[in-house]
Amino acid sequence: MNASTSVLLKLQNTILEMIATGVALIPTCGRLCEEVETLLPGVTCSVLSVDAAGLLHPLAGPSLPEVYSNALDGLGIGPVAGSCGTAAFLGVDVAVTDIETDDRWAEFKHLALPHGLLACWSSPIVNAQGATVGTFAFYYRERRGPTAFERDVVRNSVRLCLIAIDRHQRVVEHERRAFTDALTGLPNRAAFNAALLDLDCNAPGSWAIFVLDLDNLKTVNDTFGHHAGDCLLQIAGDRIAAAMLPGRTYRIGGDEFGMVIDRPDALRNLDRTAESILDALAVSANCGGHVVVPRATIGGAVLSNDDPVVDRVRQNADFALYHAKETGRGGFVRYWPGLGSTMTRRLGAIRDVNAALREHRIEAYYQPIFRLDTREVVGLEALCRMRIGNAVVSAASFHEATTDAHVATALTARMLALVAADLRAWLDMGIPFQHVGINVSSADLSGGAIERVLTSAFEREGVSLEHVILEVTETVYMGDGDQAVQTAIRALRDRGIRVALDDFGTGFASLTHLLTVPVDVIKIDKTFIDHLTPESVSMTIVEGLIRIAERMNIRIVAEGVESEEQAAMLQAAGCVLGQGFLYAPALDRRKITALLLDRAQYATASNATNTAAAARRR
Secondary structure: OOHHHHHHHHHHHHHHHHHHOOOOHHHHHHHHHHHHHHHOOOEEEEEEEEOOOOEEEEEEOOOOOHHHHHHHOOOEOOOOOHHHHHHHHHOOOEEEOOOOOOHHHOOOHHHHHHHOOOEEEEEEEEOOOOOEEEEEEEEEOOOOOOOHHHHHHHHHHHHHHHHHHHHHHHHHHHHHHHOEOOOOOOEOHHHHHHHHHOOOOOOOOOOEEEEEEEOOHHHHHHHHOHHHHHHHHHHHHHHHHHHHOOOEEEEOOOOEEEEEEOOHHHHHOHHHHHHHHHHHHOOOEEEOOEEEOOOEEEEEEEOOOOOOOHHHHHHHHHHHHHHHHHHOOOOEEEOOHHHHOHHHHHHHHHHHHHHHHHOOOEEEEEEEEEEOOOOOEEEEEEEEEEEEOOEEEEHHHHHHHHHOHHHHHHHHHHHHHHHHHHHHHHHHOOOOOOEEEEEOOHHHHHHOOHHHHHHHHHHHHOOOHHHEEEEEEHHHHOOOOHHHHHHHHHHHHHOOOEEEEEEEOOOOOOOOHHHHOOOOEEEEOHHHHHOOOOOOHHHHHHHHHHHHHHHOOOEEEEEOOOOHHHHHHHHHOOOOEEEOOOOOOOEOHHHHHHHHHHHEOHHHHHHHHHHHHHHHHO
8 A cells, every 4th residue: 555545545534434423514524624734735625515506605614714715605606607616517627727817717816816825626526416516626825736646635535525415415304304294394393392492581572482273173084084184284284384484383293383473573463463374274275175174273472571481481372272272263362371370270170171071071092112123012001181172182281180189080080991991892802912001190099099990990891900000100109198109009019910100200219219119110201212312311321220120120111202213222222112102192092903903012912812711701
């Protein structure tokens, strides 16, 4: 290996290592320029990108005057656009040995010559599809062209730039997809949350949040099919976004859209802004041959001195939306301080839940617990839902009602009855069903009646208690009245009923508590999963927890698994089970039954028939 080859190989390895370890494009290109300039004294390097519109943008030029690099930003490529612009336009090397006299520099030499840049040789960076995505250039402070060795250096450098740019573009596309709703093309919930983090909370009145729910999506789905429902979402998304321009619109849920409003004219009259959105929606649309008029309800809240926190403004917008839906769908409600009164919300929630219990509007939805390796369903978590008209709302929207012990225990009794009935049906169908987790409250445990209610519900359906796991949140596990709760947990486990510790990591329990009040399952809270990266603190904690749990014979379930990257890291850490939107959201009984028939873990299939038969005999 000669000296030149050795030098080029070292340069190549340095840059490839940066690319492989995920160093961003600009510092990678900057380092390349610095290494080349060290290798070739008297040469000044430059790397430019070319965007889809044919405009140049500086990526690196560490030895170029900043004023010169800034002057290049946004220049268009063309047949007489200096060395770089011409090389990008023609797709071939362009060597200009005298900038002062070359026609291709006629419009630009006044930028270069004052800085002593007398000659420039530029090479296009062309991707596999034949498109020019950048240029790599040498500037000289003497009138000359490239040497043979410089040509070798540039050939290698252009290849390295292309690898770096290709990787950068893949990362950008991955992030775009991660932050884009596939159906509507709008930014998604993750993008909405990220945008909220960037808002300035030091200027009350400078921005507001709207939350919009489509009122008739379920009706359209049920009447005309999901294709029409998808069409409705697309049309609604387009219309909301157009009405909000130049503001930002996001699809943040199934039929829910979020908007960030920071235009002074829109902020001055929020009622009129909301009205313009509702007016834009209220035009009939053709959805798969069916005439549909999108209908929506909007809640809004403004950053104020009273609530100078992003999360509070978002919550206030949600409160306003809930109030708008309760008092009359199809309109707009702006949050006011009295609306968020804790007592008002709590009493309203208790009233609503009591009514839902009387009218049998409390329903059980199920989110699968799946193996990270095979994606087979090994269990479910039963989640309480309340039907309000055509809408189904999660327990989070009426959580405050569960602070009333009577409501909490009534909800649990209803859920136990629903789950037992569903289990009976699944077992009769021969589904190799394993277990379902049911959330219980401190009122259930401290009241002492949970075992009786559980046993009664399951005996009525002839279902063995081996199929149930009671889930207790960390807050309940160590909260008020913890001695009574922990006593109840021990008593349940003594009777063979399994207990899971839910949302682990959000409260103040520690692993030492498990020595005195053991559980069978620990569910790692979504917060840790959200922050998983290979070298993160969250990863260290999760790995440690998995190892400790294995030694204590406790099963681990990772909650909130939303990406393949998270699943891969968890699996590599030794986690077997996961739960989250990567696999499925909470599903109603019909949908979860179909999923179980298709994806239930058949490793225990040989026992399924015997299990069902034995349960029927009881």
